[in-house]
Amino acid sequence: ADVALAFNHFCSHSSVLRDTLTPIEVMAGIMACAMHDYAHPGRNNAFLVNTNHEIALAHNDSSVLENFHASSAWQLLQDPELNFLAGMTVSNRKEVRRIILDMIRATDMAKHPKLLNCFQNKMHTKSLNLIETSDRHLVLKMAIKCADISNCSKPRDIYMGWVDRVMSEFYCQGDAERSLGMTVSAFMDRPAPQSLEEEEVVSKCQTGFITYIALPTFRA
Numbered sequence: 001a002d003v004a005l006a007f008n009h010f011c012s013h014s015s016v017l018r019d020t021l022t023p024i025e026v027m028a029g030i031m032a033c034a035m036h037d038y039a040h041p042g043r044n045n046a047f048l049v050n051t052n053h054e055i056a057l058a059h060n061d062s063s064v065l066e067n068f069h070a071s072s073a074w075q076l077l078q079d080p081e082l083n084f085l086a087g088m089t090v091s092n093r094k095e096v097r098r099i100i101l102d103m104i105r106a107t108d109m110a111k112h113p114k115l116l117n118c119f120q121n122k123m124h125t126k127s128l129n130l131i132e133t134s135d136r137h138l139v140l141k142m143a144i145k146c147a148d149i150s151n152c153s154k155p156r157d158i159y160m161g162w163v164d165r166v167m168s169e170f171y172c173q174g175d176a177e178r179s180l181g182m183t184v185s186a187f188m189d190r191p192a193p194q195s196l197e198e199e200e201v202v203s204k205c206q207t208g209f210i211t212y213i214a215l216p217t218f219r220a
Contacts, residue, residue: 051180170185
C-alpha cells in the first residue's frame with residue numbers, strides 16, 4: 001500500500017505523468033505497486049537461490065522474488081469473486097498484465113544498473129519520447145523503482161519505522177544464514193540490541209543505500 005500510495009502521488013503531482021500516461025497504464029501501475037511484494041518470504045533472491053528454495057526452483061533462479069510476487073498475486077485474480085478485470089476486453093487485460101509483469105520485474109536490484117543507465121541516457125540525450133509506448137513503460141518502471149525506495153524521502157518518524165522493519169528482516173535472514181553454515185550477508189549479522197555496533201550497522205547500511213541507490217535514482 002505504501003508503494004502504491006507513492007506511485008499515485010507521482011502520477012497526481014507530475015504534470016508529465018498526468019498528461020501522458022493512459023488510464024490503463026496508471027491502473028496497471030497502481031496494481032503493480034500493490035502486487036510487487038505480495039507474499040514476500042522475508043529472504044532475498046540470493047538466499048533463495050543459494051539454498052535451492054522451492055521459489056527459486058520454480059522460477060529458474062531468475063528474478064526469483066519478482067516473478068513469485070507477480071505470479072502469486074495474479075493467481076488471486078483467477079477467483080471470479082476477486083477478478084475485477086473480468087469486464088475488460090481481452091486486449092486490455094493483456095496490456096495490463098504485460099505492464100504489471102514488466103514493472104514488478106524492474107524492481108529486481110540485479111537489473112537496477114542497466115535500467116538506470118538506460119533512463120539516464122534517454123534523459124541526457126533528450127530522446128525520451130512519451131508518445132512512444134516503450135518510453136512510457138520505461139517511465140513506469142522508473143516510477144515503481146522510485147516508489148519502492150521512497151521511504152528515505154519521507155518524514156523521519158515514518159522513514160525510521162521502515163528502517164526498523166528492513167533491518168529486522170535483514171537480521172532474520174542473517175540468523176538463517178548462520179544456522180545453515182552460510183556466510184552471513186552484509187548488514188545482516190545481528191548485533192547486540194541497542195548497542196553502538198547496531199547503530200553503526202544501521203547507519204552504514206542506510207548511508208550506502210541513500211548514496212548509491214536512492215539519490216542516483218531520484219536524480220535521474
